[in-house]
Amino acid sequence: MSELEIRNLNKTFRVTKRSSVTALDNISLNVGSGEFAVLVGPSGCGKSTLLNIVAGLDTCDPGGEVLLDGKQIKGPGADRGMVFQSYTLFPWLSVRKNIEFGPSLRNVSEPERRTVAEKFIKETGLTGFEDMLPGGLSGGMKQRVAIARTLANSPKMLLMDEPFGALDAQTRAVMQEMLSKVWQKERTTVLFVTHDIDEAILMGTKIYVMSRRPGRIKQMIPVNISGERGHKVTLSPEFLAIKQQIMDLIWEESEQASMEVNGDGI
Template identity: 55%
Template sequence: MSLLSLADITVRFEPKGKPAVLALDNVSLTVAHNTFSVIVGPSGCGKSTLLRLVAGLETPTSGQMDLDGKPISGPSADRGMVFQSYTLFPWLTVRENVMFGPKLKNLPKSECEDIADTLIGSVHLKGFENSYPKELSGGMRQRVALARALANDPRILLMDEPFGALDSQTRQLMQELLLEIWQKHRKTVLFITHDIDEAVFLGDEVHVMSARPGRFKKTLSIDIERPRGIDVLTSPQFMEYKREILSLMHDEAMRAQMA
């Protein structure tokens, strides 16, 4: 059985005094345990809306969403979320940010500290435990956000273009770090991006979405051996996946412009 199952999900926004917008139309998706699934699509296709549905932050107009066979009805610690913007608590240190979730579970202080120290080591921020977010670079803040999301030991990690605001070099380093952490902790990941290289580099499977209303146009299984390093980016196999997704995305971008 899949960990995550979405069946016939439709989202229609009806703002007062404005025309209704069909954001997602009859979308179905399954995500298997311990896989790294990526959703890629043109701007405005409903990628982030879909992720927010899984996070329990929004409700579909119709359809069924299940995690571990149980309906998703709202936010829960079994789903860890990492946003593009830096969502750390500015008044808390790195360690305190990472300890926030375990403390809410009323775990013993020593256990919260052990969890934080282990994850801070995993994201290579030892020595910055007592720093505040304003004292960190953008990439370092996202590493803290990743550690904080993992601290609750979620069943699935949801990532909404988490590296979109970073420069290209930092972004590549963060992608490599994320794969390193994923190999170590083996969490199920559902990752949103508009970057094709990022999608192929990270994913076990890449789901390509159409222009609005969002539907899944094609799913590609990425048969590139792990662990993956930057040498993968210039391999013929990588370029072939990229070429196919680029063609699909180009068609959808043109359709969106002409709509």
């Protein structure tokens, strides 16, 4: 189990020679070992940028720190597995070979790779699809493979960038439950990005609500919902109370944003 810590992270994008935009403003957060942290916020709040920085696919401004188990991260690495919103499977490899891709990079022996792949094929519900090429799979199945591929690489933590964003509502619900079950079993540390509030509460053990322009962490909300996290829970009073709280935070945001558009805000 591993712990992620982000300290005083800023990210500015240069727009022209003279002007720049602050995408992330002084972000500090930590995801404890075995926690499922969710970043939720309106589009354009920089949550995906933040995730990319943690993955090492993007850099932050000097001074900011991203530490995994106390060690500064440098570039992308197998210790931080990432699941993307877009489909990123390798279309020339079968489902099984896709899942074995990470271990095969490290020359893990064939039987050992098999065993690991088999385990996650089962856990993500891909049994019977092992030898298919990704081209023949539905969107939901593709994301199952992407999740299995990441887990089979035994990362210290899992980064998920709206992995179910492109799926229809029913498929998304099924996938959320699948991921929930897998996570209950594996207890990997997760940082999950979404703009779907229900998804955030359903999946997370804590939620960071972000504001827009500049992207800031507005509030951290712990999710203490007892018992099973099935879809029935979305109607429970505890769930609805948290939802209300998050919606209020985001609503303030949207109001401000609309006033900015009208030119009489802030």
